[in-house]
Amino acid sequence: MFSQDNSRWEILIPGATNSHKGIRNPNKKSKPKGSELRRENLFNGAPGVRIANAPVTERSKDLRTAEQKAAIIPWAQRIVKQYPYQTHTPETGTNPSIYISPLAPSIPPAPSVGPALQATIKPTVAYQYSNMIGEFLTRLEQLSATTTDPIALGPGTSLSRMAQSSSVPPSAPSSSTPVISASTSNSTAPSDPTSITVDSSTVELSSVTPTADVSMHDTDGDNANMDSPTRTLKMAHGKLITFRECDIPDPPAVSYAKSIEELPRVWDDNSPDWNGTSPLSINNTPIPLVYWPTVYKYWKGTQWKGVKKTWFDWKILVRAMSGMSMEDFWVHFSAPDKFGQLHPLKYTPLLARLAAERKVADEKLADLARHELTTEQLTYRKGAQLHVMTKPAMIAACYRRLKGIDVDDEGDDDK
DNA sequence: TATGAAGAAATCACGTGGCG
DNA sequence: CGCCACGTGATTTCTTCATA
Structure with a gap:
């Protein structure tokens, strides 16, 4: 991969490119994340305001043991010896x-x-x-x-x-x-x-x-x-x-x-x-x-x-x-570009849209369930304690199960 | 049979790195 | 620099097993 430019191996140095690891750079300014924006919206805070007395969140840690770390180098040497690096020659397959x-x-x-x-x-x-x-x-x-x-x-x-x-x-x-x-x-x-x-x-x-x-x-x-x-x-x-x-x-x-x-x-x-x-x-x-x-x-x-x-x-x-032609599917799952021209959604935005639609549907059904069902029907047992479901998706699933609605969606998840 | 503990599954949120 | 595909950790919910 890097045979043309050995210096590119340097980007593989641990920590060099994983910005979420190691010491935070206080000077680094980045676009606020969606979660930050939502928090600001919730707490009416100015940009950058943090919740008072919020506990310090630990950043990602390397949780490997010393033995695991020590074993990496011999493993890598063995693999390199067994499978020496070769220049890649693209094949023209069928x-x-x-x-x-x-x-x-x-x-x-x-x-x-x-x-x-x-x-x-x-x-x-x-x-x-x-x-x-x-x-x-x-x-x-x-x-x-x-x-x-x-x-x-x-x-x-x-x-x-x-x-x-x-x-x-x-x-x-x-x-x-x-x-x-x-x-x-x-x-x-x-x-x-x-x-x-x-x-x-x-x-x-x-x-x-x-x-x-x-x-x-x-x-x-x-x-x-x-x-x-x-x-x-x-x-x-x-x-x-x-x-x-x-x-x-x-x-x-x-x-x-x-x-x-x-x-x-x-x-x-x-x-x-x-x-x-x-x-x-x-x-x-x-x-x-x-x-x-x-x-x-x-x-x-x-x-x-x-x-x-x-x-x-x-x-x-x-x-x-399912239940929709691909034409209809792409009509539904399209978004306008900056010129107003509709384009089919890409993979990740498509999944995000589906998740959002699922969320809205689940919240509607959860509201319905809270009106129609008793609290006892919306509980689950963990150990000796009964807990009331909080996730709309789970409440909606429970409602569908009880009502026999669209069992297809909920009964198939290998639980 | 009831209960506690552990773990699996579903889902969400977010980080990384490639690419244009 | 922004978008995108993809991977991973955290949380909630649910199931299973061991034990009294």
Whole structure:
């Protein structure tokens, strides 16, 4: 990246460009943020006025331990030795929208992408090395699966989560997501904590975010790979896909910022818009975006954490596009430029507009709920205490749930 | 069965860095 | 310099599990 200009490496010096870290420069003047403006509006303060006696807010800190910091240099040296820097030579592939780094001769082929899919795949360094790490983690879990002590895995591991789930009775109350419950039907391993089936009666399909019917069970086999548990994903028209964790590629670094119209085509195979492709394939089967939480949430470590925000944005966009032609969509989601000419909103402003519209709608519904429902109906329990909901979005969701309005919106969020 | 604790999920707000 | 895409932390809400 910086081969033409070594001095550009200097911008990578820690703290040099992260203005939110380190000591604040009192001389630096910047445009007031939206939150500052709102505060000034709320408290009738002149610009720059701060709330009296406001506690000093700590700035972002480097919370890494000394051991973690010390480990960085050897890690970096090892990576540099293993993957020496090479000058980038752009390749002329068949699909110009996909760029595969020449640095990674051993990386697996890019996720299958249909010809119509214009989303940009962006392999990163993390993507290249995450395969190594992923293999290591997979192996760890395979080894862990052979032990009868789930505690040894620690509370954060997926297998220990399965073990925890195994104590849930099949009739346990649930949200609309598939409930993974205990199965003791496996006669060969009755106490196996990884043997899980799904209470299919709780699975509800919806038009925007259908929930996968998924089951998970051990398979018999001789080697460690065959011993790893499998999961079966039920897609549209009863199509079943069975796979192991090692079959799941890392979440593709895909962006629809430049191709929002493509989202409905890769979102849901129950939808007439589905075009049979997806940036994620498992065992050569394209996996619609709507199933990604099911694929990644219970497996693949913390990878879902990195995907969920993006996935949530996609969900919002698909929901906004459903029931509306793209022409109408762009008419609605346009904004005038300085000459008064209307232009379709860009990705971030579009999401901001959708959030704002959602907020207004939720506040209206929340007002309605406060009039129609009792306080008791708008509470939730945390520990022994009952709390009254305060967020309009949550009150609106509660109202919809109670009234059976637009369940599609609220019952699908894998809670 | 009730309760406390912990953690997951949804959402919001804001910072960073690239780009024109 | 402003806009944009994207990532991350914080808060609120909700669910699950262990224990008495």
